[in-house]
Amino acid sequence: MEIDGTQVLVRTITDEEPAILMAWLALLKEGGSLQTGRIREAELQTQAKVVLGQLRDALASGQSDFGSEAYASLRETLGEISRSRAIQGFSSTDTAKFVFSLKEPIFEALGRTQAGDASLIAAATRSASRLLDRLGLHTMEVFQTSREEVIGRQTQEIAELSTPVVRLWDGILALPLIGTLDSARTGVVMENLLQAIVDEEAEIAIIDITGVPTVDTLVAQHLLKAIAAARLMGADCIISGIRPQIAQTMVHLGVELNVVSKATLADAFALALRRTGRAVVRKQAAATTASEDRR
Amino acid sequence: MRTDSEARVPIAKTDLLPIRSGEDVVRVRQQVRARAIEIGLGLVDQTKIITAASELARNTLDYGGGGEVRIDLVEEGGRKGVRLTFEDQGPGIPDIAQALTDHYTTGGGLGLGLGGAKRLSNEFHIESTLGVGTRITIARWKSR
Numbered sequence: 445m446e447i448d449g450t451q452v453l454v455r456t457i458t459d460e461e462p463a464i465l466m467a468w469l470a471l472l473k474e475g476g477s478l479q480t481g482r483i484r485e486a487e488l489q490t491q492a493k494v495v496l497g498q499l500r501d502a503l504a505s506g507q508s509d510f511g512s513e514a515y516a517s518l519r520e521t522l523g524e525i526s527r528s529r530a531i532q533g534f535s536s537t538d539t540a541k542f543v544f545s546l547k548e549p550i551f552e553a554l555g556r557t558q559a560g561d562a563s564l565i566a567a568a569t570r571s572a573s574r575l576l577d578r579l580g581l582h583t584m585e586v587f588q589t590s591r592e593e594v595i596g597r598q599t600q601e602i603a604e605l606s607t608p609v610v611r612l613w614d615g616i617l618a619l620p621l622i623g624t625l626d627s628a629r630t631g632v633v634m635e636n637l638l639q640a641i642v643d644e645e646a647e648i649a650i651i652d653i654t655g656v657p658t659v660d661t662l663v664a665q666h667l668l669k670a671i672a673a674a675r676l677m678g679a680d681c682i683i684s685g686i687r688p689q690i691a692q693t694m695v696h697l698g699v700e701l702n703v704v705s706k707a708t709l710a711d712a713f714a715l716a717l718r719r720t721g722r723a724v725v726r727k728q729a730a731a732t733t734a735s736e737d738r739r
Numbered sequence: 740m741r742t743d744s745e746a747r748v749p750i751a752k753t754d755l756l757p758i759r760s761g762e763d764v765v766r767v768r769q770q771v772r773a774r775a776i777e778i779g780l781g782l783v784d785q786t787k788i789i790t791a792a793s794e795l796a797r798n799t800l801d802y803g804g805g806g807e808v809r810i811d812l813v814e815e816g817g818r819k820g821v822r823l824t825f826e827d828q829g830p831g832i833p834d835i836a837q838a839l840t841d842h843y844t845t846g847g848g849l850g851l852g853l854g855g856a857k858r859l860s861n862e863f864h865i866e867s868t869l870g871v872g873t874r875i876t877i878a879r880w881k882s883r
Contacts, residue, residue: 624765626761626765627761657768658768658786658789658790658793659790660790660793660794660797660852661794661848661849661851661852661855662793662797662848664849665848665849668849688783689782689783689785689786689787690786692783692786692787693783693786693787693790693859696787696855696858696859697790697794697851697855697858697859698841698851698854698855698858699849699851699855
């Protein structure tokens with residue numbers, strides 16, 4: 445016959461709440477939850493107190509199903525704690541420990557209050573264990589989701605940060621590409637480039653691929669599309685920064701970019717200046733000084 | 740389904756990587772780069788095998804519906820090389836000769852990936868069965 449462990453559990457937690465809380469906090473401290481300095485002792489105490497109180501209230505409602513309405517506020521609190529820990533940079537172990545270190549104090553309290561009745565202790569331990577496992581899983585789920593949100597935001601930031609369009613001179617833009625060019629990033633690159641062409645009334649855009657580690661057919665196709673779109677906007681593209689090994693590989697691959705390309709960004713810039721009717725010349729004064737020195 | 744001719748070549752190290760997403764393609768490139776550097780491939784050879792790996796990994800993903808790649812470091816008669824085996828359980832390639840033709844594509848790409856990968860490799864072997872899947876093996880040896 446199954447003895448209802450939840451009843452015993454409620455009674456124990458209600459009677460022994462201060463002792464459980466103290467033992468729990470001691471375990472948390474011992475486990476190094478405070479050592480990283482990411483959370484203050486007072487804050488940890490408050491969190492533990494609230495969680496234990498809400499757990500007691502939820503159990504007192506007679507429900508043992510963690511998914512039920514009675515546990516809504518507890519789920520909320522745990523979710524909040526997890527989220528803040530994910531953002532503060534706690535490890536997943538630290539976050540899981542918060543809930544799992546509550547097990548031992550509860551088991552001990554059960555042993556104290558129900559001394560002598562082994563079957564009651566066993567039933568209550570089973571209920572407590574099942575419930576705390578659910579609590580722990582919920583905590584981890586929220587923790588992971590929050591981490592993924594952080595990563596997702598960073599990915600987006602990287603995509604935006606790593607595709608700046610730089611104005612080199614009137615009507616001359618440079619687009620230094622760095623890293624892997626996937627479809628999502630190419631979209632951002634193309635959008636930035638086309639907008640910059642409009643804003644700067646650019647005639648020439650230099651796409652520098654020094655920082656692109658691999659140029660395969662997909663990257664080439666993305667580049668070709670960007671070039672074609674830029675052309676439609678009235679700007680000519682120059683590709684720069686094709687390293688020797690990339691050039692050889694592209695030839696074997698059979699990719700033709702059908703666009704003027706230069707080995708370095710400096711060469712491409714010089715060409716762009718020439719094309720727009722400009723030239724870089726050494727200042728006359730400097731030249732004179734140099735010739736005087738020689739004399 | 741390893742053939743006899745391959746089994747004879749001693750394998751020093753093997754990695755098995757899944758190809759399920761675009762990030763996996765990047766991971767394949769990185770691992771191939773690490774292995775190519777490990778056996779001392781020159782910069783050009785490195786770039787060639789990495790680019791070929793990138794093409795085939797993307798084909799595995801886009802046309803084969805995902806699969807996996809085995810990266811073997813092989814040694815034969817004192818020379819070292821990297822051998823890659825891409826395998827998928829996709830629809831298979833109906834006409835391999837046509838698929839190898841430059842600028843032929845069924846997926847809106849440039850149509851240079853498969854032929855390009857062949858040109859970038861020292862060895863190229865392809866088997867495909869309709870409805871069963873495709874298996875492509877390439878190798879790049881360290882030039883002496």
